[in-house]
Every structure is written in structure tokens, then in C-alpha cells.
Amino acid sequence: EVQLVESGGGLVKPGGSLRLSCAASGFTFSNAWMSWVRQAPGKGLEWVGRIKSKTDGGTTDYAAPVKGRFTISRDDSKNTLYLQMNSLKTEDTAVYYCTTHRSGSFDYWGQGTLVTVSS
């Protein structure tokens, strides 16, 4: 059974940093492309970024609002995905979901972790 468990969310001040983690199990993590998707309170879904598997180059792509501030990385030895968030803004407040990324879609989702950016 595929499981994705996010952690690391919390309250942070504007301009601060936070690192989210996503522990994966139930599939071959090293072969998977992974994405982060966020959802602001009461709002719709927003794609944050994606990382390819190392065999496919391990490259990343990001949405314009987070490019240059957020970094996605992976540790295949720990089956863990990361999202490093710097220079946080109030508009980054959202539930952040970790997802597997297959056939151009987001096929498995974690339960999400809430990030609140507020002074």
C-alpha cells in the first residue's frame, strides 16, 4: 500500500524558513517522480514543484510564485522527499501535500501538513 506522510509544518514568521519532509513507503521511491501541491485555506489546489527520479536526471521545476525561494530535494536512501521553503510570505500559508507523479498526473497523495506564515 502506498503511503506518503508529510511532516514539518507549523507557524513561521514572514521572511522565515521551514523544511517539510515526506516519508514514502509501499513503492520504489527511487524510481518515482514526486511533486508538492499546496492548498491555501478555503482555496483551490496549486502545484508547487516537481523532482524527477535520479535515473531521469533528478531535475526540478517550480511554479513561478515559489521559484528561487523553494527547493525540492530527495534522499532515496531514506525514501524521503523534502521541500525547503525560504523567504516565506503570508501568501504561502497553505496545506502542503506530497504526491507521486506518474503519467502526467498526481496519483497518490499524503494527508498534508499545514504551514502558517504570520507575524
Added chain:
Amino acid sequence: QSALTQPASVSGSPGQSITISCTGTSSDVGGYKYVSWYQQHPGKAPKLMIYNVSNRPSGVSNRFSGSKSGNTASLTISGLQAEDEADYYCSSYTSSSTWVFGGGTKLTVL
């Protein structure tokens, strides 16, 4: 990259069929087969319902179907059931090597 355009709400009675549209441009929906649909119940994570325009993942009811014409994709739910009441989102790959979601549609089963 602007969000894809979906109606804010649709409704239908049990047993009826409804269709949710998702309009983009030739740089996203119209240009790629990577259009997918997600169902989200309140307080829950989204669930993949349709991928690559019209394919259903294992375990998803065949009451759900997808299609695309030009820059508009559609999700059709036939034989509406109370449990189908949820928010639905479309998503597409874009020419910028990014992904974009629609604004979401709230489905109410009357």
C-alpha cells in the same frame, strides 16, 4: 500561468448525469494529453479520478469519464450518487514544463 477555468458550482439529482468543463489554452489543455481530474471531500486529500484525459485508475467507478475537445476538457459523472458530492479539480501539463490546476468546481447532489 493562469489557472484553468472551471464553473464554480454544478448540481444534479441522484441518478442524473453532470458534466464539469475545464478550459485552458493551446499551451496547456489543448496541447497535451496530460489532463487529469481530482475529487476532494471536505478535510480530505484529493483523489485522482481521471488521468491522460480519459483513463480511469484502478478502483475508480466507471460512472466517471473524461474527454477533451480543443482547449476544453470535460469530466462527466453518470448515475449521480450522494457520495459524489465533493469539489472537483482539473489539471494540465503546460508548455513551460509546469502543471496548472483549475479553480475547482463544487458538485452538489440535490
